[in-house]
Amino acid sequence: QVQLDQSGPRLVKPSETLSLTCAISGDNVSSDGVTWNWIRQSPSRGLEWLGWTYYRSKWYSDYAVSVRSRIIFDADTIKNQFSLHLKSVTPGDTAVYFCARGGPNTPVSVFQFWGQGILVTVSS
Amino acid sequence: EIVLTQSPGTLSVSPGERATLSCRASESVSTFIAWYQQKPGQAPRLLIYGAYSRATGIPDRFSGSGSGTDFTLTIRRLEPEDFAVYFCQQHGGSPPWTFGRGTKVEVK
Numbered sequence: 001q002v003q004l005d006q007s008g009p010r011l012v013k014p015s016e017t018l019s020l021t022c023a024i025s026g027d028n029v030s031s032d033g034v035t036w037n038w039i040r041q042s043p044s045r046g047l048e049w050l051g052w053t054y055y056r057s058k059w060y061s062d063y064a065v066s067v068r069s070r071i072i073f074d075a076d077t078i079k080n081q082f083s084l085h086l087k088s089v090t091p092g093d094t095a096v097y098f099c100a101r102g103g104p105n106t107p108v109s110v111f112q113f114w115g116q117g118i119l120v121t122v123s124s
Numbered sequence: 125e126i127v128l129t130q131s132p133g134t135l136s137v138s139p140g141e142r143a144t145l146s147c148r149a150s151e152s153v154s155t156f157i158a159w160y161q162q163k164p165g166q167a168p169r170l171l172i173y174g175a176y177s178r179a180t181g182i183p184d185r186f187s188g189s190g191s192g193t194d195f196t197l198t199i200r201r202l203e204p205e206d207f208a209v210y211f212c213q214q215h216g217g218s219p220p221w222t223f224g225r226g227t228k229v230e231v232k
Contacts, residue, residue: 046224047211047213048223049220049222062219065220109219109221110173112170112180115167116167117167
């Protein structure tokens with residue numbers, strides 16, 4: 001059974017970088033046929049897909065337009081985890097952040113396994 | 125990006141009755157619609173993908189239908205654990221993958 005365990009700070013100051021990590025068990029971050037996604041949820045934006053990263057002989061990432069200029073994903077094959085780094089945060093980035101896996105028994109853009117979610121508050 | 129509109133915002137249903145939830149896309153998504161259930165403090169749980177395919181372990185009282193722009197999630201004979209918020213998501217074509225704002229199913 002795949003499990004995703006999220007970690008990271010719950011409070012980030014405005015203009016700083018929000019970094020979260022999703023540790024994977026029951027699968028491998030470089031598995032073929034899967035994608036590793038970040039999704040956030042807030043009352044104002046609802047559920048918002050932030051982007052994905054995946055390995056197909058090399059690493060690929062794609063990001064939502066709303067955050068593309070501020071966001072980077074990376075993956076650590078040794079620790080079997082992937083991370084989100086969102087720069088220059090504002091209070092508008094306050095949300096519950098989820099990591100999620102797409103595929104392989106579903107389409108890669110369908111999310112069957114999710115992390116527990118972390119509420120990140122942006123405030124001074 | 126594709127906008128998904130869910131209705132109603134809140135649905136009041138008695139246990140044992142049927143619930144019918146709607147999701148409308150701003151343009152055709154073929155049958156690339158998924159449905160999720162979310163309870164307070166939890167991550168969403170995948171119910172349906174490809175408009176009508178049930179995810180592993182999902183009871184057959186959950187069913188999905190539709191194609192193009194109009195989709196329905198039906199829950200027949202609501203159980204106490206089915207009272208939750210339900211989201212649709214489009215998953216075809218290319219990113220971004222978008223979600224509806226949700227329908228809350230509450231006890232009547």
